[in-house]
Amino acid sequence: MKRSLAPLAGALLLALTTPVRAQDLPAAQTFVTGLYTAYQRQPGPDYLGRQIAQVFAPDLIALIRREAATVPKGEVGALDGDPICDCQDWLITNIGVKVSGTDRGVAVGEVRFQNAGQPRSVRLDLVAVQGRWRVADVHTQDTPSLAKLLRDSIAQNAPGRGRP
Numbered sequence: 001m002k003r004s005l006a007p008l009a010g011a012l013l014l015a016l017t018t019p020v021r022a023q024d025l026p027a028a029q030t031f032v033t034g035l036y037t038a039y040q041r042q043p044g045p046d047y048l049g050r051q052i053a054q055v056f057a058p059d060l061i062a063l064i065r066r067e068a069a070t071v072p073k074g075e076v077g078a079l080d081g082d083p084i085c086d087c088q089d090w091l092i093t094n095i096g097v098k099v100s101g102t103d104r105g106v107a108v109g110e111v112r113f114q115n116a117g118q119p120r121s122v123r124l125d126l127v128a129v130q131g132r133w134r135v136a137d138v139h140t141q142d143t144p145s146l147a148k149l150l151r152d153s154i155a156q157n158a159p160g161r162g163r164p
Helices: 006-017 024-041 060-070 146-156
Strands: 092-103 106-115 118-129 131-137
Touching: 024 060, 024 092, 024 106, 024 131, 060 146, 106 146, 131 146
Parallel strands: none
Antiparallel strands: 092 106, 106 118, 118 131
């Protein structure tokens, strides 16, 4: 028996092209909560590797990749850890997530957790990309804006600027 994939393809196309609205904040809450509960599973997330497109907005991915490409060989770039947990190593517990909407297709996730017993807080700017929530910027106490940190590093590493 041969079945047509047209209905499935149509439903998938609709899901990918339907804009996320403010009433989709439960989906944003689920997305952010999932980012942090992934640290509690083995082997843990790979947000800057194979999972990058499922986590970050395209503009932030472009900045991450561009900044990495400008770092002189043998040196560490501005992004020297996992920006989602603001850490290099993790033992994440006591996760609390609050997501609020500011406009259609835009939300903010406030996350509080403990990493190896130390309290941490991270604010994530979220944006809808093809019907899915993605991280557009990350804000922590030490890094007020990941996007700005990356842009500044790119400018600093530009030929003729700041580096021999």
